[in-house]
Amino acid sequence: MPGTETTRPLSSSIGDYLxxxxxxxxxxxxxxxxxxGHLSVAPASVTNMLGRLQEMGLVRYERYRGASLTGRGREExxxxxxxxxxxESFLLGHxxxxxxxxxxxxxxxxxxxxxxxxxxLAELLGHPAHDPHGDPIPxxxxxxxxxxxxxLGEAGVxxxxxxxxxxxxxxxxxxxxxxxxxxxxxxxxxxxxxxxxGVVTVEDEGGETHALGEPLARAVFVREEAAG
Amino acid sequence: MPGTETTRPLSSSIGDYLxxxxxxxxxxxxxxxxxxGHLSVAPASVTNMLGRLQEMGLVRYERYRGASLTGRGREExxxxxxxxxxxESFLLGHxxxxxxxxxxxxxxxxxxxxxxxxxxLAELLGHPAHDPHGDPIPxxxxxxxxxxxxxLGEAGVxxxxxxxxxxxxxxxxxxxxxxxxxxxxxxxxxxxxxxxxGVVTVEDEGGETHALGEPLARAVFVREEAAG
DNA sequence: ACAAAAATTTAGGTCTAGCTAATAATGAGT
DNA sequence: ACTCATTATTAGCTAGACCTAAATTTTTGT
Numbered sequence: 038m039p040g041t042e043t044t045r046p047l048s049s050s051i052g053d054y055l056x057x058x059x060x061x062x063x064x065x066x067x068x069x070x071x072x073x074g075h076l077s078v079a080p081a082s083v084t085n086m087l088g089r090l091q092e093m094g095l096v097r098y099e100r101y102r103g104a105s106l107t108g109r110g111r112e113e114x115x116x117x118x119x120x121x122x123x124x125e126s127f128l129l130g131h132x133x134x135x136x137x138x139x140x141x142x143x144x145x146x147x148x149x150x151x152x153x154x155x156x157x158l159a160e161l162l163g164h165p166a167h168d169p170h171g172d173p174i175p176x177x178x179x180x181x182x183x184x185x186x187x188x189l190g191e192a193g194v195x196x197x198x199x200x201x202x203x204x205x206x207x208x209x210x211x212x213x214x215x216x217x218x219x220x221x222x223x224x225x226x227x228x229x230x231x232x233x234x235g236v237v238t239v240e241d242e243g244g245e246t247h248a249l250g251e252p253l254a255r256a257v258f259v260r261e262e263a264a265g
Numbered sequence: 266m267p268g269t270e271t272t273r274p275l276s277s278s279i280g281d282y283l284x285x286x287x288x289x290x291x292x293x294x295x296x297x298x299x300x301x302g303h304l305s306v307a308p309a310s311v312t313n314m315l316g317r318l319q320e321m322g323l324v325r326y327e328r329y330r331g332a333s334l335t336g337r338g339r340e341e342x343x344x345x346x347x348x349x350x351x352x353e354s355f356l357l358g359h360x361x362x363x364x365x366x367x368x369x370x371x372x373x374x375x376x377x378x379x380x381x382x383x384x385x386l387a388e389l390l391g392h393p394a395h396d397p398h399g400d401p402i403p404x405x406x407x408x409x410x411x412x413x414x415x416x417l418g419e420a421g422v423x424x425x426x427x428x429x430x431x432x433x434x435x436x437x438x439x440x441x442x443x444x445x446x447x448x449x450x451x452x453x454x455x456x457x458x459x460x461x462x463g464v465v466t467v468e469d470e471g472g473e474t475h476a477l478g479e480p481l482a483r484a485v486f487v488r489e490e491a492a493g
Numbered sequence: 494a495c496a497a498a499a500a501t502t503t504a505g506g507t508c509t510a511g512c513t514a515a516t517a518a519t520g521a522g523t
Numbered sequence: 524a525c526t527c528a529t530t531a532t533t534a535g536c537t538a539g540a541c542c543t544a545a546a547t548t549t550t551t552g553t
Contacts, residue, residue, distance in 0.1 A: 048509075048510090050509085050510065050511090078510090078511070078512095079511075079512060079513080081511090081512075081513080081514095082510070082511055083513070084512095085510080085511085089510095091507095100518090101517095101518060101519065190499075
């Protein structure tokens with residue numbers, strides 16, 4: 038059966054590279070330095086690995102020019118993202134993990150888990166479309182819903198917006214927002230966007246007002262609501 | 266803090282060696298060949314690794330004499346066994362895995378999972394004392410209930426016995442027994458043990474009679490019931 | 494008691510994924 | 524257009540965990 042070896046294991050660090058490129062560049066291309074920074078690996082090691090990934094047909098890579106994912110590379114990356122997000126959902130929903138604990142555990146687990154496990158987990162969770170951060174979970178067939186959300190600061194003043202996701206970079210930020218109910222799904226009205234310091238003032242459904250500065254405002258992504 | 270580095274990561278294959286020695290020899294000692302067979306690793310590699318494990322203080326090893334676990338080695342092995350059995354329980358109980366699928370998945374997961382995860386999983390499962398095969402699950406503190414079960418063939422004729430566990434070596438065997446309800450917890454009466462071929466005849470609670478030959482009889486372990 | 498068989502160890506090599514230091518290409522600023 | 528800082532690549536090494544083939548020790552059978 039030629040062409041049937043779709044699911045050979047693929048060492049765990051290979052997946053990390055693919056995910057990194059996908060995260061950094063999406064469909065575009067990622068530089069050695071960016072990947073190096075993302076994975077905390079020396080640039081020289083990245084160069085080396087990108088060469089190998091190209092030989093495997095997972096990335097397109099040109100010396101001094103950075104790398105971008107091939108179809109297969111993207112597929113593989115999305116498969117890992119799917120695993121990661123489903124596992125995070127499980128850890129938060131069923132095992133009582135907190136935001137901060139979840140990421141590392143999921144990072145390790147996503148490399149150990151089989152497709153079988155992933156799909157059964159999806160089943161258990163009721164095939165969620167989004168993870169707890171609000172990020173879309175790629176479908177089992179590798180499809181990913183296009184993400185049309187925008188940073189809170191770029192929303193139109195006076196508009197009604199719904200929080201679509203909260204970026205998972207910083208734990209204190211997540212905690213702060215979580216405590217105030219600023220989580221995916223929440224409906225807000227944008228009251229003011231001050232261009233000097235980027236502070237965004239919003240009003241939530243309960244009439245509470247929140248003023249969000251630099252790191253906070255950038256962590257919140259929203260979608261404009263159909264009816265204002 | 267000297268002596269506080271209890272939980273450093275320990276590469277995954279190290280754990281495999283410790284578990285193998287524990288499984289083969291318990292508290293006694295395992296030969297190079299046994300370990301080699303158990304892990305499907307060349308004998309030379311085993312020799313090499315046993316030397317390293319000794320340096321780490323995890324096994325006692327004498328050239329040409331085999332290896333046995335030290336206290337720390339045993340602790341580590343039992344921790345993995347705990348993980349493995351809890352994960353198996355979860356896969357069977359919550360994700361709908363079947364006997365045959367469960368083992369490999371658990372084997373991979375047990376190396377990726379943290380203590381945190383393990384304990385939260387134990388919580389979710391209601392702190393079970395036994396896994397689905399009937400094997401005791403080591404406690405979080407490293408304690409393991411002594412196992413006083415014996416192979417079905419060694420039970421006294423006429424006695425009432427309860428199936429304590431079913432060894433998880435062979436899938437067809439597990440399936441066969443499972444289909445007939447010969448699972449841990451089942452109460453049986455031993456009708457006959459034929460010494461020529463080792464066939465054991467038992468009667469279950471429903472009055473059904475089962476004649477179990479070599480591989481089957483050896484997979485079933487029982488405990489004698491207090492009141493006959 | 495000893496030779497042959499079985500088990501084990503040693504020696505020497507591979508592959509992966511990382512590292513540092515030295516060298517080369519790219520691109521920004523004047 | 525040229526120089527210099529930045530970014531990448533090459534070269535050469537390390538460590539872990541494995542392998543095969545050759546040498547050695549232990550065990551077994553007579």
